Amino acid sequence: MTRTGMMCRASGADLDVLSGLVAEAFSDGPVGAWLVPALTDRPLVLCRYARLVVSWGLEYGQVDMTVDQSAVAVWFRRGEAPAQAAGWMYDLHQALGAYASRFALWHAYLDAVVPPVPHAYLAHLATLPGREDAARVLLAACHRVLDIEGLPAYAECLGGRPREGVLAGCGYTPRSPILLEPGGPALWRMWRPAPDVGRSCGGFPSRVRLRRGVTLSGGRVVPSRLGPC
Secondary structure (H helix, E strand, O other): OOEEOOEEEOOHHHHHHHHHHHHHHHHOOHHHHHHOOOOOOHHHHHHHHHHHHHHHHHHHOEEEEEOOOOEEEEEEEEOOOOOOHHHHHHHHHHHHHHHHHHHHHHHHHHHOOOOOOOEEEEEEEEEOOOOHHHHHHHHHHHHHHHHHHOOOEEEEEOOOOOOOHHHHHOOOEEEEEEEOOOOOOEEEEEEEOOOOOOOOOOOOOHHHOEOOOEEEEOOEEEEOOEOOO
16 A cells, blocks of 8 residues: 555555445435436445446556545546446446446446546545545645646536536636436536646647537437537
8 A cells, every 4th residue: 555645545455435435425416316316226326336436446547545534536547538448338237237227328428528638537536524625635645646747637526516616626627518318417527737738728628528418329429519618
């Protein structure tokens, strides 16, 4: 385990606790309700999904946490496209059964607008209730490393106020949202540019900016409308 001040790199021994944090973050918001409409099924399905994403982070990405396990950040380094897509979908169906198609649709929406430039993808950020301070400390440590590498960061804001909260306070600015359909909430795409890039659009690639999310066409997810950042 690598420790730096108040943060450390997670390992398999932390899987149960960190999965619980991620599952709780989904349970409290509208995305969890959209993913699992049945209230009685939601806790178990979200727990299984959270365990899967933390496991994937440990194997294929990077999972950082505060030393008291009050905050966790799951990161992946991306080039021009998401990696291990086929294996991810297989694991999704194995873990979630009948709910896998809903989660697969959600990931298709997200993958349709991945910035086609090298970046660090903050796939999941979760904290204990009332411990946003821990999340800020955790992200600050992660961002120091990214800034040295000159690497931008990308995330999705699951709430309805993208200019507030932890991500905004850590230098992320909102771009146009992804609208989950049918009847789902908006996910705000958040971009933190590399230190040597201006803040107006921050190097965010224009060809993947969307105003109205994505739509399904012939089994594929495609942009419904291009627009400014």
